Amino acid sequence: MHVTITENQPITFQAEAKKILQNIQTATSICPVRHVLDRIGDKWSFLCILHLGAADTLRFNELRKQIGDVSQRMLTVTLRSLEADGLVQRHVYAEVPPRVEYQLTPLGHSLLVAFSGLGTWANAHAQEVAQARQAFAAREKGDG
Amino acid sequence: MHVTITENQPITFQAEAKKILQNIQTATSICPVRHVLDRIGDKWSFLCILHLGAADTLRFNELRKQIGDVSQRMLTVTLRSLEADGLVQRHVYAEVPPRVEYQLTPLGHSLLVAFSGLGTWANAHAQEVAQARQAFAAREKGDG
DNA sequence: CAGCATCCCGTTCGATACTG
DNA sequence: CAGTATCGAACGGGATGCTG
Numbered sequence: 001m002h003v004t005i006t007e008n009q010p011i012t013f014q015a016e017a018k019k020i021l022q023n024i025q026t027a028t029s030i031c032p033v034r035h036v037l038d039r040i041g042d043k044w045s046f047l048c049i050l051h052l053g054a055a056d057t058l059r060f061n062e063l064r065k066q067i068g069d070v071s072q073r074m075l076t077v078t079l080r081s082l083e084a085d086g087l088v089q090r091h092v093y094a095e096v097p098p099r100v101e102y103q104l105t106p107l108g109h110s111l112l113v114a115f116s117g118l119g120t121w122a123n124a125h126a127q128e129v130a131q132a133r134q135a136f137a138a139r140e141k142g143d144g
Numbered sequence: 145m146h147v148t149i150t151e152n153q154p155i156t157f158q159a160e161a162k163k164i165l166q167n168i169q170t171a172t173s174i175c176p177v178r179h180v181l182d183r184i185g186d187k188w189s190f191l192c193i194l195h196l197g198a199a200d201t202l203r204f205n206e207l208r209k210q211i212g213d214v215s216q217r218m219l220t221v222t223l224r225s226l227e228a229d230g231l232v233q234r235h236v237y238a239e240v241p242p243r244v245e246y247q248l249t250p251l252g253h254s255l256l257v258a259f260s261g262l263g264t265w266a267n268a269h270a271q272e273v274a275q276a277r278q279a280f281a282a283r284e285k286g287d288g
Numbered sequence: 289c290a291g292c293a294t295c296c297c298g299t300t301c302g303a304t305a306c307t308g
Numbered sequence: 309c310a311g312t313a314t315c316g317a318a319c320g321g322g323a324t325g326c327t328g
Contacts, residue, residue, distance in 0.1 A: 013197055013248075013253045013256055013257060014197060014198060014200060016197070016256060016257065016260045017193075017194050017195075017196075017197030017198035017256055018198045019260075019263075020194055020198075020259070020260060020263040021194055021195065021198050032266040032267055032270030032273075033190075033262070033263050033266040033267070034190075034191075035266070035270070035273070036262065036265070036266040036270075036273075037184070037185060037190055037262075040181070040185070041181060041184070041185025041186070042185070042300095043300095043301085046177070046178075046181055047178075049161075050161050050165055051161075051165065052161075053157055053158060053160070053161030054158060054161035054162045054165050056158060059309085059310090060309075060310055060311080061309070061310075071301075071302055071303080072302095072310085072311075073301075073302070073303090073311095073312090074300090074301065074302080076310085076311065076312085077301090083280065084276065084277050084280040084281070085273050085276055085277060085280075086272060086273060086275070086276025086277070086279075086280070087273075087276075092310095095309095096308095096309090097309045097310085098308080098309050098310055098311080099309075099310085100309080100310060100311085104157075107269060107272055107273070107276070109157045110265065110269065111265060111269070112157055112160065112161055113157060113160065113261075113265075114261045114262050114264070114265035115262070116160045116163075116261075117257075117258045117260075117261035117262070118177070118180065118181075118258045118259070118261070118262060119163075119177050120258070121180070121254065121255060121257075121258035122176045122177040122179070122180040123176055123177070125251060125254065125255070126176030126179065126180075128230060128251055129176075129179070129180075129229050129230060129231075129251070131230070132228065132229055132230025132231075132251070133228050133229060133230070135230075136227065136228040136229075136230070137228070186320085187320085187321080203289085203290090204289075204290055204291085205289070205290080215321070215322055215323080216290085216291075217291090217292090217321075217322070217323090218320090218321060218322080220290080220291060220292080221320095221321090236290095239289095240289090240328095241289045241290085242289050242290055242291090242328080243289075243290085244289080244290060244291090
């Protein structure tokens with residue numbers, strides 16, 4: 001296979017992508033990476049994991065307040081989903097008034113670490129992306 | 145602040161999450177991490193970046209064939225979006241029949257690297273997640 | 289070959305009301 | 309407090325047909 005890559009980008013990136021693709025192809029039928037992205041790509045899972053990771057333990061409404069703009073429904077749905085995936089642990093206390101606490105499982109913590117690379121990238125390149133967007137919009141206007 | 149964390153999880157995870165949240169809070173109004181996830185959380189962006197990273201340069205239909213189950217419309221929309229974000233470069237050749245080639249920009253390559261952590265995690269823990277799901281489903285059935 | 293425009297459907301998600 | 313249930317709007321995304 002003929003390979004040409006821009007000089008400022010070492011060949012490693014390509015190898016990395018191929019490795020991931022390999023793993024995807026190897027998967028029985030549904031790609032695990034796709035699944036993970038389906039899970040954390042939704043609007044709230046990522047933030048839930050982040051906040052739970054930062055605070056260790058949070059009650060339902062504490063978490064809701066920290067995230068800010070999540071509806072009660074979506075927070076419930078998201079937390080149940082994370083719980084089903086074994087990423088979040090749910091503790092229900094038989095008290096009045098009711099108290100439910102959430103925290104990350106070890107698996108959830110490990111995912112948080114995997115996230116951090118993405119978080120770092122986002123913060124490092126957010127401006128570049130914003131500039132690219134502006135440049136693209138300007139170009140569009142010029143062409144159209 | 146009182147901190148209790150399970151013994152098998154070093155404190156670093158928490159610090160990591162706090163750091164990311166710090167950066168999120170710092171952002172003017174829209175969190176860059178959220179933006180990135182909005183971008184790559186959609187159904188196809190991630191796969192586009194992966195395949196382009198692995199193959200270096202791909203034509204429209206080549207990319208479409210590699211991804212497999214993407215509609216023409218969604219591939220177009222996705223690629224335009226990635227182009228707007230400065231992650232993908234689009235080369236149009238004034239030929240008959242038309243030829244359009246896509247490849248990652250350096251920025252796109254750097255994102256690919258950030259992805260790899262997630263890809264690794266997904267492949268490493270896919271089974272654990274699947275098992276957790278099954279256990280959860282069984283528990284649900286037992287409770288309900 | 290590459291891509292845009294239109295239609296249409298399923299899913300997602302917010303708002304609201306009710307429960308233990 | 310921490311949910312569940314239901315409804316309706318909004319959006320994503322597939323199928324189809326048409327252009328350069």
